[in-house]
Amino acid sequence: MILNNEEITFVGFGNMGSAIVGGILKENIFTKINIIESDTSKFKLEEKRLNFIEKINSEINSSKFIFLCVKPQSFDDLSKIIKSFLSEDQILISIMAGIKISNIQNHTEHEKVVRVMPNTPAQVSRGISVWKSSDNISKNDKITVEKILNSFGKCIEVESENIIDISTALSGSGPGFIYKFLESMISAGEKSGLDKEMSRILAIETLIGSSELLRITNESPNKLREAVTSPGGTTEAGLNFMSNNDFEEIIFGTIKAAIDKSIELSKES
Numbered sequence: 001m002i003l004n005n006e007e008i009t010f011v012g013f014g015n016m017g018s019a020i021v022g023g024i025l026k027e028n029i030f031t032k033i034n035i036i037e038s039d040t041s042k043f044k045l046e047e048k049r050l051n052f053i054e055k056i057n058s059e060i061n062s063s064k065f066i067f068l069c070v071k072p073q074s075f076d077d078l079s080k081i082i083k084s085f086l087s088e089d090q091i092l093i094s095i096m097a098g099i100k101i102s103n104i105q106n107h108t109e110h111e112k113v114v115r116v117m118p119n120t121p122a123q124v125s126r127g128i129s130v131w132k133s134s135d136n137i138s139k140n141d142k143i144t145v146e147k148i149l150n151s152f153g154k155c156i157e158v159e160s161e162n163i164i165d166i167s168t169a170l171s172g173s174g175p176g177f178i179y180k181f182l183e184s185m186i187s188a189g190e191k192s193g194l195d196k197e198m199s200r201i202l203a204i205e206t207l208i209g210s211s212e213l214l215r216i217t218n219e220s221p222n223k224l225r226e227a228v229t230s231p232g233g234t235t236e237a238g239l240n241f242m243s244n245n246d247f248e249e250i251i252f253g254t255i256k257a258a259i260d261k262s263i264e265l266s267k268e269s
């Protein structure tokens with residue numbers, strides 16, 4: 001489904017930029033995608049809709065939407081270059097963690113900005129993005145933003161950037177916490193006598209299957225946990241150990257540390 005016979009531009013084609021471009025290509029949303037990337041070793045994908053460019057130039061003028069997918073620490077330099085190429089009706093879509101809409105507006109001297117917090121499962125079209133736009137974006141343009149974000153997973157629009165700071169911890173950094181949990185499950189399986197591959201398959205499939213069951217039944221995690229816990233049984237023994245060792249506190253502390261960092265980065269930027 002081609003939304004508009006238009007171009008879109010990406011600045012930064014790393015982990016996240018390339019994942020988002022993958023979604024747009026798959027859903028066939030734009031006919032031409034400009035990719036500005038300083039690391040030319042990333043210009044590998046053979047795809048006729050992609051136009052690789054080494055440095056920002058006037059080719060970005062024909063893109064209504066310009067994704068900023070560089071690291072937050074690259075933004076200062078980038079803003080100095082990009083601002084002279086922007087026209088009033090263009091929309092900057094930033095995925096940079098911890099950089100507020102007002103900050104992007106000030107640095108680029110550009111009013112129309114959307115801030116998005118995606119996550120890495122976007123690479124397999126299973127991302128979840130939380131987003132907010134500045135006040136001056138039209139309803140139609142917001143619909144296009146949603147279509148773009150839905151091309152690599154799901155998305156939720158929010159009213160406040162504080163929610164983006166919390167989402168940065170829960171869903172943006174979340175895959176890191178889930179992988180740590182999985183590493184621990186796999187390692188526990190190995191320490192208990194399973195070979196690594198067997199332990200890996202059991203842990204991953206259990207995570208995917210449990211999440212899918214939760215999603216499809218729309219039950220609370222609490223209810224599904226109770227359903228697998230018989231009095232005096234094995235699950236109960238493991239859960240008691242978790243409770244006695246402050247599992248909930250560890251998870252809350254983990255999320256809180258990430259939220260605090262996100263707020264700190266927002267203030268610094």
Ligand SMILES: NC(=O)c1ccc[n+]([C@@H]2O[C@H](COP(=O)([O-])OP(=O)(O)OC[C@H]3O[C@@H](n4cnc5c(N)ncnc54)[C@H](OP(=O)(O)O)[C@@H]3O)[C@@H](O)[C@H]2O)c1
Pocket residue numbers: 011012013014015016017036037038039054056069070071072074077078095096097098117118119120172
């Ligand atoms: N990874 C995640 O889990 C995640 C989740 C949510 C949001 N984010 C956000 O997504 C953004 C990108 O993260 P990432 O992991 O994709 O980073 P990345 O892999 O480092 O990709 C960024 C790319 O942009 C290039 N670049 C930097 N400045 C440029 C410029 N002025 N013009 C053209 N290209 C430029 C970099 O090249 P050089 O290496 O040569 O500088 C690099 O190849 C970050 O702001 C991050 O906060 C990431």
